[in-house]
Amino acid sequence: MIDLSDLAKINERYNMFSEITPETSTDAEFAFSAKDNLTAVGFQARAGSAILEGYRPVFDAACVERMRSAGGFLVGKTNMDEFGFGSFSMNSAYGVPRNPYDIERSCGGSSGGAACAAAVIDGHVALGVSTGGSIACPASFCGVYGMAPTYGRVSRYGLIDYGNSMDKVGILSGDAKDLGRYLPLISGDDMRDPVSCNHPPLQKRFRKLRSVAVVRGEASAGVNSAMGSAEEELRSMSVDVETVSMDTLRYALPAYYVLASAEGSTNIARYCGLRYGRQDGDLTLKFDDYFTKMRSRYLGEETKRRVILGTFTRMMGFRDKYYAKALGVRNAIISEYKRIFERFDAVLTPTMPFISPRFDEISGMSALETYHADVLSVPPNLSGLPHISMPCGYSEGMPVGMMLVADHWNDDILLSAAEEWQKRFDARSPEVSL
Amino acid sequence: MKIGLEVHVQLPTRSKMFCSCPTEGSAEPNTRVCPACMGFPGSKPSLNGEALRLGLKLAKMLGCSIPDTTWFSRKIYFYPDLAKNFQVTQQETPIGLGGVYMLGDKPIRITRIHLEEDPGKIKRTADGSSLIDYNRSGIPLAEIVTEPDISSPAEARRFLASLLADIRHTIDLEPDSERSVRCDCNISVGKERCEVKNVTGLKNVERALTFEMVRQTKILKAGGKIERETRHFDEERKVTTSARKKEFEADYGYINEPDLGVYHIAKMASEIENKETPMEMIARFVGDYGMTQEAAKQIVSTDIGLAGFFEELAAATDAETAKTFISGVISSHWKGFKPSRGSLDDITSMIGRFAKGEITDVECNMRIRCIMTGDEDSCRVCSDDLDEIVGRALDENPSVIADYAKNEKAANRIIGGRDEGDRRNILLRGDSQRRQAPDI
Numbered sequence: 052m053i054d055l056s057d058l059a060k061i062n063e064r065y066n067m068f069s070e071i072t073p074e075t076s077t078d079a080e081f082a083f084s085a086k087d088n089l090t091a092v093g094f095q096a097r098a099g100s101a102i103l104e105g106y107r108p109v110f111d112a113a114c115v116e117r118m119r120s121a122g123g124f125l126v127g128k129t130n131m132d133e134f135g136f137g138s139f140s141m142n143s144a145y146g147v148p149r150n151p152y153d154i155e156r157s158c159g160g161s162s163g164g165a166a167c168a169a170a171v172i173d174g175h176v177a178l179g180v181s182t183g184g185s186i187a188c189p190a191s192f193c194g195v196y197g198m199a200p201t202y203g204r205v206s207r208y209g210l211i212d213y214g215n216s217m218d219k220v221g222i223l224s225g226d227a228k229d230l231g232r233y234l235p236l237i238s239g240d241d242m243r244d245p246v247s248c249n250h251p252p253l254q255k256r257f258r259k260l261r262s263v264a265v266v267r268g269e270a271s272a273g274v275n276s277a278m279g280s281a282e283e284e285l286r287s288m289s290v291d292v293e294t295v296s297m298d299t300l301r302y303a304l305p306a307y308y309v310l311a312s313a314e315g316s317t318n319i320a321r322y323c324g325l326r327y328g329r330q331d332g333d334l335t336l337k338f339d340d341y342f343t344k345m346r347s348r349y350l351g352e353e354t355k356r357r358v359i360l361g362t363f364t365r366m367m368g369f370r371d372k373y374y375a376k377a378l379g380v381r382n383a384i385i386s387e388y389k390r391i392f393e394r395f396d397a398v399l400t401p402t403m404p405f406i407s408p409r410f411d412e413i414s415g416m417s418a419l420e421t422y423h424a425d426v427l428s429v430p431p432n433l434s435g436l437p438h439i440s441m442p443c444g445y446s447e448g449m450p451v452g453m454m455l456v457a458d459h460w461n462d463d464i465l466l467s468a469a470e471e472w473q474k475r476f477d478a479r480s481p482e483v484s485l
Numbered sequence: 486m487k488i489g490l491e492v493h494v495q496l497p498t499r500s501k502m503f504c505s506c507p508t509e510g511s512a513e514p515n516t517r518v519c520p521a522c523m524g525f526p527g528s529k530p531s532l533n534g535e536a537l538r539l540g541l542k543l544a545k546m547l548g549c550s551i552p553d554t555t556w557f558s559r560k561i562y563f564y565p566d567l568a569k570n571f572q573v574t575q576q577e578t579p580i581g582l583g584g585v586y587m588l589g590d591k592p593i594r595i596t597r598i599h600l601e602e603d604p605g606k607i608k609r610t611a612d613g614s615s616l617i618d619y620n621r622s623g624i625p626l627a628e629i630v631t632e633p634d635i636s637s638p639a640e641a642r643r644f645l646a647s648l649l650a651d652i653r654h655t656i657d658l659e660p661d662s663e664r665s666v667r668c669d670c671n672i673s674v675g676k677e678r679c680e681v682k683n684v685t686g687l688k689n690v691e692r693a694l695t696f697e698m699v700r701q702t703k704i705l706k707a708g709g710k711i712e713r714e715t716r717h718f719d720e721e722r723k724v725t726t727s728a729r730k731k732e733f734e735a736d737y738g739y740i741n742e743p744d745l746g747v748y749h750i751a752k753m754a755s756e757i758e759n760k761e762t763p764m765e766m767i768a769r770f771v772g773d774y775g776m777t778q779e780a781a782k783q784i785v786s787t788d789i790g791l792a793g794f795f796e797e798l799a800a801a802t803d804a805e806t807a808k809t810f811i812s813g814v815i816s817s818h819w820k821g822f823k824p825s826r827g828s829l830d831d832i833t834s835m836i837g838r839f840a841k842g843e844i845t846d847v848e849c850n851m852r853i854r855c856i857m858t859g860d861e862d863s864c865r866v867c868s869d870d871l872d873e874i875v876g877r878a879l880d881e882n883p884s885v886i887a888d889y890a891k892n893e894k895a896a897n898r899i900i901g902g903r904d905e906g907d908r909r910n911i912l913l914r915g916d917s918q919r920r921q922a923p924d925i
Contacts, residue, residue: 090527098526108527110520211526215743244529245745313740317559320570321524328526334614338565365738374740 079124112209129164151481159189184428191452202435206241257467277444316361503530524568549581574601
């Protein structure tokens with residue numbers, strides 16, 4: 052039996068859930084959570100947005116359905132940046148999740164609630180979603196393992212879209228073995244998501260990681276120091292470690308923000324205060340005035356910024372300069388990765404260039420500075436490549452994460468690397484006081 | 486004057502374009518809907534392959550070039566009948582480009598044909614509010630865009646009628662099903678063009694275009710300037726009214742539809758074999774059977790089945806005989822013909838007997854009419870006691886036979902009044918000629 056009686060109390064302190072099951076215990080085999088942009092019958096799916104208040108989907112997301120039918124019990128929906136737009140989980144209409152290592156700091160985002168739940172709750176498996184680093188970033192900040200599989204590996208059916216050509220369902224957990232246990236469970240093609248794919252299927256016997264290419268970039272001293280030790284440790288595990296340069300990666304960030312915002316702005320178009328979610332506007336207004344009012348009132352500031360940005364990049368006269376060009380950049384970056392994967396199993400970088408910032412530091416950051424935080428986690432996401440963030444050290448008492456990126460469909464190499472790494476790495480646990 | 490059309494045709498698939506909701510069935514609003522065609526968050530589209538196949542059939546029929554790969558785009562605009570506030574359509578890679586449609590001898594160039602989803606329907610109520618029915622949302626549409634090659638409203642109507650006949654034939658569209666045809670009509674009398682949006686039905690297309698032609702001509706004659714704009718056709722008042730000025734091309738902010746993949750359609754397209762279209766059939770009849778364009782068109786446009794029967798008959802007899810009977814008695818009774826008193830084979834053998842000289846054309850026509858209509862008079866005179874009826878009439882009026890030899894009009898005496906029609910007239914004349922003449 053799994054005891055759930057503490058959940059509400061834990062959530063009071065960390066605010067990782069936007070909705071919790073009313074049950075206090077369950078006989079289920081395991082407990083899991085789903086990011087709030089994944090639909091689950093019995094729960095609202097609000098994706099961190101006030102405009103979706105009251106939306107109760109009538110269908111389970113494919114990943115939730117598979118977890119449930121494998122004996123999992125859904126304990127709640129985890130808090131997130133509105134529609135995934137953010138890197139610190141501060142853009143949520145349902146409060147801000149707090150870092151288990153220092154509640155004055157961010158959990159990262161946008162799957163901040165998921166990473167927090169994975170770090171705080173014993174034996175917890177969290178379903179997260181990554182578009183531009185939304186699994187790796189919070190996993191790194193909260194000191195847990197976070198895996199985003201190859202694009203298409205897991206069905207997106209039931210996922211509330213952000214950037215459809217990059218959205219991936221993945222898993223976060225404090226235990227690396229959980230990733231290898233549950234990723235195969237939720238993987239596989241699904242008629243309901245035409246871009247889901249199972250060719251080749253996930254290997255049953257995970258292949259071993261033998262070589263990594265290290266790409267160096269700007270990172271804080273604390274992060275660099277933790278990475279240095281990690282490289283040494285990898286060598287001692289008889290992994291070849293070599294430094295390479297990947298010049299095109301610096302174009303990934305602008306290309307990502309163009310494509311993700313372009314797609315995102317079309318996805319946000321449907322939220323007009325009709326049919327589901329908030330519908331409490333003045334119905335005597337004309338349609339244009341009605342939806343303008345509803346959107347102005349219920350969409351958050353960052354969402355509005357990305358809608359404007361995304362709409363601009365696909366406008367006539369700018370489309371070729373931004374949207375079409377970004378599509379080309381994506382292909383160039385994939386080619387660059389492929390060139391590296393001819394010689395190496397994976398690419399290694401820090402997950403984030405710094406440890407989790409304090410909330411007061413984040414408040415002082417411009418939108419552009421915030422976007423820049425994703426500089427390392429964006430390239431594999433833009434390219435649809437599987438990647439994993441693993442805790443690799445501590446700086447100022449806060450976790451540091453390293454990220455391994457493998458070639459398309461080589462998810463298994465990352466899963467085996469995480470299991471091997473966990474055996475070696477001396478992980479800490481956050482002190483959970485209630 | 487230049488006219489170009491954008492023709493929207495609903496494709497006859499059983500389920501919708503991106504979900505499994507039925508396209509036909511209950512008329513009750515919002516009963517044939519699901520999270521996908523209602524645009525609920527978390528739903529995903531899944532392409533119905535049959536929509537793609539039917540679209541490719543039309544692209545082939547129009548002689549378009551078909552790309553090896555195709556994908557979809559999102560066309561973003563806010564409208565309450567559009568569940569997602571974007572329409573999934575094809576912007577960059579339409580399934581067909583650069584075709585041509587022959588309207589008789591006149592080529593009408595086809596710019597493109599692409600697939601897209603139909604929005605829902607808005608019903609305005611008396612109190613000024615609107616109700617939306619999403620049953621139509623997601624029904625597959627093919628949009629056919631022509632070059633401005635049409636030169637009059639009447640020609641536009643002829644073109645549409647002819648194109649629709651070919652479309653119906655190619656994809657087995659029911660002639661009178663609820664699936665409607667909608668048209669956006671572009672017309673310019675001078676330099677600037679106006680677009681009349683969403684006109685339903687052939688008659689309305691001609692009316693809307695005629696109204697626009699007159700309106701634009703008047704403005705130009707008065708020295709005015711045509712403003713580029715989108716106009717709306719009011720079916721009741723039969724006028725077009727300005728909907729919105731169009732100084733710039735509307736910007737729909739297209740992006741590639743990221744939920745659907747890239748479709749490799751070359752193989753599917755190469756495996757499609759279209760039936761001969763009615764227009765192709767007309768051209769072949771003119772060539773093969775030495776018919777006039779009009780005669781061929783009359784047969785083919787009555788019904789494809791009639792045209793098929795003509796070919797059978799021509800093979801069984803000869804082209805001339807087949808032409809005579811088909812465009813005569815058979816075509817006039819074709820609609821509503823139910824093979825109860827006899828089949829098409831019976832008609833063929835009857836005409837065979839006529840061709841061999843066993844029966845007169847009059848009797849042959851009468852017997853065909855009996856087979857096709859079951860009309861009692863025709864059948865009675867066709868029955869075996871025909872000789873008896875005529876014989877008795879002649880027995881009762883013996884002088885007629887002698888008089889008939891001198892003047893054929895003599896038969897009129899026993900034929901009866903004008904109101905009894907030509908039918909008995911013809912029969913009696915024929916019979917007295919055939920059976921009595923030798924005795925004189």
